[in-house]
Amino acid sequence: MKLTLLVQLSWRNLWRHRRRTVILLTTICFAVGSVLVFNALLRGMQVSMAETAIDNLNGHFKVLAPGYLDDPGIEKSFEFEPIGRPELAGDAIQGWAPRVRVPAVIRSERETRGVQFVGVVPGSEEISFLGDVAIDGEYLSGPDDRRILVGQALAQQLETGVGRRVVLITQGVDGGNRESGYRIAGVYDAVGEGIEKAFVFTGLATVQELLSVDAVTEVSVRLAEDDQNPSVLNSLTSTFSDLDVRTWQDLEPQAAMMYEMADTTVAIWFLIVMGALIFGIVNTLVTAVMERVRELGMLRAIGMRRGAVIAQVVIESMLTMTIGISIGVVLGTLSYLWLADGIDLSAFAEGLEMTGVKPELVPRLWARDVFLVVGLSLVLGILASIYPAQRAVKVQPLDAMRG
Amino acid sequence: MSDLVVECLGLTRVYGDDAVPVHALQGVDFRVTKGEWTALAGPSGSGKSTLLHLVGGLDRPTDGTVAVDGEKLNDLSESQLSDLRLRKVGFVFQAYNLIPVLSAVENVEFIMQLQGIEPPERHERALSVLDQLGLGDIGERRPGELSGGQQQRVAVARAIVTEPVLLLADEPSANLDSATTLELLALLRTINEQRGVTIVTATHDPIVMGHASRRVLLRDGRIESDEVVSSPA
Ligand SMILES: Nc1ncnc2c1ncn2[C@@H]1O[C@H](COP(=O)(O)OP(=O)(O)OP(=O)(O)O)[C@@H](O)[C@H]1O
Ligand SMILES: [Mg+2]
Numbered sequence: 104m105k106l107t108l109l110v111q112l113s114w115r116n117l118w119r120h121r122r123r124t125v126i127l128l129t130t131i132c133f134a135v136g137s138v139l140v141f142n143a144l145l146r147g148m149q150v151s152m153a154e155t156a157i158d159n160l161n162g163h164f165k166v167l168a169p170g171y172l173d174d175p176g177i178e179k180s181f182e183f184e185p186i187g188r189p190e191l192a193g194d195a196i197q198g199w200a201p202r203v204r205v206p207a208v209i210r211s212e213r214e215t216r217g218v219q220f221v222g223v224v225p226g227s228e229e230i231s232f233l234g235d236v237a238i239d240g241e242y243l244s245g246p247d248d249r250r251i252l253v254g255q256a257l258a259q260q261l262e263t264g265v266g267r268r269v270v271l272i273t274q275g276v277d278g279g280n281r282e283s284g285y286r287i288a289g290v291y292d293a294v295g296e297g298i299e300k301a302f303v304f305t306g307l308a309t310v311q312e313l314l315s316v317d318a319v320t321e322v323s324v325r326l327a328e329d330d331q332n333p334s335v336l337n338s339l340t341s342t343f344s345d346l347d348v349r350t351w352q353d354l355e356p357q358a359a360m361m362y363e364m365a366d367t368t369v370a371i372w373f374l375i376v377m378g379a380l381i382f383g384i385v386n387t388l389v390t391a392v393m394e395r396v397r398e399l400g401m402l403r404a405i406g407m408r409r410g411a412v413i414a415q416v417v418i419e420s421m422l423t424m425t426i427g428i429s430i431g432v433v434l435g436t437l438s439y440l441w442l443a444d445g446i447d448l449s450a451f452a453e454g455l456e457m458t459g460v461k462p463e464l465v466p467r468l469w470a471r472d473v474f475l476v477v478g479l480s481l482v483l484g485i486l487a488s489i490y491p492a493q494r495a496v497k498v499q500p501l502d503a504m505r506g
Numbered sequence: 507m508s509d510l511v512v513e514c515l516g517l518t519r520v521y522g523d524d525a526v527p528v529h530a531l532q533g534v535d536f537r538v539t540k541g542e543w544t545a546l547a548g549p550s551g552s553g554k555s556t557l558l559h560l561v562g563g564l565d566r567p568t569d570g571t572v573a574v575d576g577e578k579l580n581d582l583s584e585s586q587l588s589d590l591r592l593r594k595v596g597f598v599f600q601a602y603n604l605i606p607v608l609s610a611v612e613n614v615e616f617i618m619q620l621q622g623i624e625p626p627e628r629h630e631r632a633l634s635v636l637d638q639l640g641l642g643d644i645g646e647r648r649p650g651e652l653s654g655g656q657q658q659r660v661a662v663a664r665a666i667v668t669e670p671v672l673l674l675a676d677e678p679s680a681n682l683d684s685a686t687t688l689e690l691l692a693l694l695r696t697i698n699e700q701r702g703v704t705i706v707t708a709t710h711d712p713i714v715m716g717h718a719s720r721r722v723l724l725r726d727g728r729i730e731s732d733e734v735v736s737s738p739a
Contacts, residue, residue: 108619115607397602404564404599405664406592406620408585500564500591503602504555504676 109411113419116391124423127387131427131480132434134380138476139435142369143442143466149365150467153329153351156358158232159298160221161351162200162323164336166343171320172354177205178276180318181346189342195335197327198230201319203310207273209253209303211261218257218303220271222246222310230325232293233304240265240289248306250288254299258290265290271303273314281313294462369472377480381487388420388491392498399495400503409496416492417485424484428477439468511672511704512538512561516570519556519727530556532727533570538672538706543698545718546708552724554708555676561706562595562674563587575671592620596665596703598675603661604649610660611636611645614667621668635667636660639693655686659693666697673697675707679714691717 117124157163171179183201200223207220225243228234233252243252251269258264265287272282285305293299311317326335340348352359392399399412445465514536521528531553538544546554559565560572563579572579575594582590591597604613611632618628636645639659649657658678665673675694679687695717697703707714715721723731 108616112605112607119607398605401599401602402605403588404562404591404597405617406588406590408588411620501559504559504564504599 109415109418110422113415113422116395116415116419117422120391123387123390127383127423128427128430130380130383131424132431134376135428135431135476135480136435136438138369138373138376139432139468139473140438140442140466141372142472142476143435143439143468144446144464145365145369146467146469146472147465149362150329151464152358152362152365155294156351156355157325159295159355160202160204160231160233160302160323161354162230162325163351164324164326164339165349165351165354166322166324166339167347167349168320169345169347171347172349175204175206175320176274177203177314177316177318177320180316180320182317183319183322186343189338191335191338194327195332197325198227200224200227200230200323200325201307202321202323203307203314203316203318204320205273205310205314207271207303209257209261210270210272211263211267213262214260216257216260216300219301220273220310221302221304222307223304224307230323232298233291237292238289239292240287242289243304243306246306247308248288249285249309250305251285252289252291252304253287254296254302255290255292256296256299257303258287260300263287275314276316283313373476373479377483381483384420384423384484384487385490387423388416388488389494391419392416392491392495396498397503399498400500403498404500404503412495412498413492416495417488420484420488420491421481424481428480432473432477436468436473439466442466509540510537510573511540511542511575512536512706513573514557514561514570517557517560517567517572518569519553519560519565520568529727531560531567534724534727534729536561536722536729538704540671540704541698541702542720543694543705543718544707544720544722545715546706546722546724547710547715548724548730550710553727554724556727557724558674558676558706558708561672562597563591592617593668594671596668596670596673598658598661598665598673598678600677600680603664604657606649609646609648610641610652610663613649613660614664617664617668631667632663635663639663653686654681655683655689658682658686658690662690662693662697666701666703669701669703671704673703673705675705677709677711678707679709679711684713687711687713 168179168181180203188199203222205220207218209216209218223233223243224246225248226245238252243250251271253261253263253269261269263269268284268286270282270284272280275281291299307319324339326332336348336350352362403412443466445463448462448464514534517531517534517536519531521530534553534557536557546557548554556565560567561574563574563582567580574590577590579587579590605616608616611629614632614635615628618631623631633642633645636642639662641656641659641663644652644656649660652660679690682690691714694705698705707718709715718735720732720734722729
């Protein structure tokens with residue numbers, strides 16, 4: 104039995120009830136299109152959430168001294184350069200950013216606040232938000248720059264600004280206080296107020312000198328691709344075997360949980376939309392089979408096998424799905440392209456600024472998501488044809504002859 | 507023996523359940539020799555269609571045996587029966603013979619496609635059969651665009667294009683006027699005489715009976731009379 108024959112027959116049968124077919128195709132196409140757009144929006148949110156988490160001094164991975172996370176302090180530090188960096192596939196890593204980060208108190212003429220005092224290598228901070236943050240004043244010139252950067256929100260609280268001096272107090276390895284005055288080189292405007300209030304930056308060597316150490320407390324590692332390659336994590340853990348290697352998900356469990364939830368949401372949305380769609384398809388196919396009982400009986404009478412009858416129903420379903428899905432993918436992609444410049448969320452930005460989510464949502468349509476949606480839809484198309492095919496195969500040759 | 511196209515022995519078909527059995531056929535012995543044109547006659551409910559269906563492998567007997575072209579149908583599986591119908595039997599029904607979404611040529615080609623005959627050959631054969639049956643100019647039309655008589659002739663074309671050993675027709679003229687019936691009968695006669703196709707028709711129509719070379723009269727599921735017509739009309 105030739106498949107082309109069945110396809111041809113199914114194709115013609117499809118257009119027997121033009122209106123019905125068009126309605127069904129429209130439904131499929133909207134279902135697929137909406138799933139893709141919804142998926143793209145959620146992916147956009149996911150990416151933005153992950154990027155924010157990675158940008159916020161985490162990187163994809165971070166190397167820390169054991170115990171630092173529970174009780175941060177300069178005594179939980181390590182010397183990075185002597186260990187060296189693991190040999191990795193040349194372009195897997197975008198950059199390394201060693202830092203000294205210690206709890207500190209910042210004091211202006213008017214106010215005092217608790218902050219994280221972070222010594223950085225300014226050139227290496229390309230890989231964090233610091234690399235492209237808006238700065239009023241100047242950026243740090245190098246690891247031994249003795250000036251500092253403070254966040255806008257903090258500067259307001261301290262009632263200070265660019266060019267003014269502040270004092271930072273922190274604890275040395277011996278537990279004694281270390282205190283020093285610094286001039287503010289610039290005031291940075293980060294996405295979240297939380298960040299602005301938390302971090303005060305200066306050159307790495309400046310903090311090391313203040314605390315009389317050569318060590319760092321953390322090294323962030325940023326990958327070139329967003330896919331967290333487990334082999335990179337493996338070589339990091341084996342190179343820094345005495346240290347603690349954490350992923351951004353470990354460091355930002357809340358963001359990680361929301362990231363995971365977005366996946367689930369897409370899946371649920373897909374199931375709801377497609378579930379409703381399947382009812383429509385099953386219904387239409389059963390109707391088509393019932394209308395054609397005599398014809399199917401006749402086909403059986405002249406010698407068409409049962410398998411071919413089943414195949415015909417399945418092919419009809421697949422044809423409908425394929426056409427509907429194709430148009431749906433085109434429509435979904437067009438809507439995505441229309442939104443691709445980003446959706447301005449600044450109407451809600453006030454709330455968002457607090458949470459650290461960027462005020463613009465840039466949807467992402469990933470080929471692998473499209474393939475997954477298309478593939479699952481086709482599978483559903485096959486599933487939807489099982490029951491109608493069962494009905495069709497029950498038709499006996501003699502049904503062609505009856506009243 | 508080799509001339510026997512149909513051989514039914516003790517053929518019995520009971521419909522319904524044990525409480526209200528309907529004895530459609532009650533132990534019929536029925537043989538058809540190659541080249542015959544047999545008309546099954548009898549009042550409504552006498553079992554004509556039932557006999558035709560059993561012979562064509564569309565239904566299975568309650569008791570007794572059917573053999574077509576030496577093949578015993580009782581022993582065949584569902585799909586073997588399908589294949590037998592496809593290879594050896596041509597059917598013309600009262601109505602619903604054709605696939606509405608295919609043109610006349612495609613309908614005729616369809617059955618050859620089921621048989622796995624390659625495109626150029628089957629197209630040629632379909633055209634030539636339609637030509638011979640005087641349907642050459644309506645080949646591209648779909649059944650809905652054909653008259654009842656034309657549809658029945660296309661059905662005959664489809665039934666004979668595969669050169670079956672047996673052509674079964676159940677009330678083929680029921681929906682036709684008498685002029686069209688005569689055309690159809692002339693066609694069947696040609697097929698019977700020139701191609702030597704064995705035909706069995708079930709009919710109420712005296713005109714149809716008049717064309718057959720043998721008349722079998724059924725009553726209450728039994729053969730009442732069986733006569734060879736010396737010179738059919
Ligand atoms: N599927 C069925 N279920 C129950 N009874 C049936 C069935 N098919 C046929 N019968 C009965 O079997 C008997 C023979 O029917 P059959 O159709 O063979 O008669 P027929 O000679 O072809 O009649 P007609 O001239 O009206 O077509 C009738 O009593 C009919 O009611
Ligand atoms: Mg009948």
